Amino acid sequence: MPRTEEQNQQIRDERREQILQAALKVFARKGMAAAKISDIAAEAGLSHGLVYHYFKSKEDIFVTLVKKALQGSSLVVQYAQQQEGSPLQKLRWMTHMILQHIAGEGAYLFLIMMQAFTSDAIPEEVKQMMDDGLAFSAIKATLPLIKAGQQTGEILQDDPEKLAVLYYSLIQGLAISKIQWKNCPLPDADMVLRLLKAKG
């Protein structure tokens, strides 16, 4: 007997997610350009033809993943700002969330974003998305927190932009380290925030 439309829909959703999950790993490990559609298909355990049934192109898959990463990224910053407490406490909360993310599968998403940002091999549409939605939005959203923390004296008196770069560089570097080394020991939030905290 034939499948109902609902069952079909469920299968489609599953496959789509399955492909995205596989693509995330492959992209992170090989880079957008080196990743072959057949690699993704193999990782997902299905034929390469089927991948094209669910996504228009390799680029389409990549863009979908970047959007996903952007959403998560901007959400964390948003929540952090709504958190209770001093600027430093908000930063600590955010840092904790990010580190937790990196410890899991989230490190892959960081690498994807980095690739999208660093590499000329990435289409212009995606780069545009980055400028609007993400890392800049994230780093810019952190700036107010840093400045506020400086006013309360919790955070080091120094060029806020320099501090923000320092902070995000460390986060980015940790995500990369996590991927480079199998069981790389990750620090806790306070460890990271030593970079920003005023002596006290």
Next chain:
Amino acid sequence: MPRTEEQNQQIRDERREQILQAALKVFARKGMAAAKISDIAAEAGLSHGLVYHYFKSKEDIFVTLVKKALQGSSLVVQYAQQQEGSPLQKLRWMTHMILQHIAGEGAYLFLIMMQAFTSDAIPEEVKQMMDDGLAFSAIKATLPLIKAGQQTGEILQDDPEKLAVLYYSLIQGLAISKIQWKNCPLPDADMVLRLLKAKG
């Protein structure tokens, strides 16, 4: 009248360096896989045929660059250990050197090394080189310094491996940030070392 052998040799050296310089930029911006030999040729201002006259393959160029990066990297660590002063002073000297490097064209070399480490798209031969020669050697060379610093009380009492990861993550992240943003403000050595220093 014909060129002398010396003149020819000089031309060859120039071209080789010219190609390497161009390849460094292209690889760093596009990644090893996405970088086309024609991109490198264009950046160097000569035909793609000529590139193959000077290098056996694209991989050959990449390997040459990685070796160059490795040499520089291991030299810095070596010099740092020979430096006078306390462990922390040695670390400060090394950090200063690395930051200076990143501020210049050295950031590209960092990206190349990172690619060679992170990406499965890179041939096994190169990966082997990494394990022997480099980042591990660098991070392992830093461990003794950190441990010594802990004994003198200059450095935070915590898992030395965790501290080493923290340190190199930040360095790596800064190199990336430097490439991502045109005029990204870089910190000084003491800023970076706040991560490791004991409260004082």
Next chain:
DNA sequence: GTCTATAAATCGATAGAC
């Protein structure tokens, strides 16, 4: 919905003219 076979395009690498 899923697979295999195939078309079309791209790019690394070589050969040969100048």
Next chain:
DNA sequence: GTCTATCGATTTATAGAC
């Protein structure tokens, strides 16, 4: 020493069978 023309292999993307 340098360039242009070309081969061969790989890969994206599609068409059609089941």
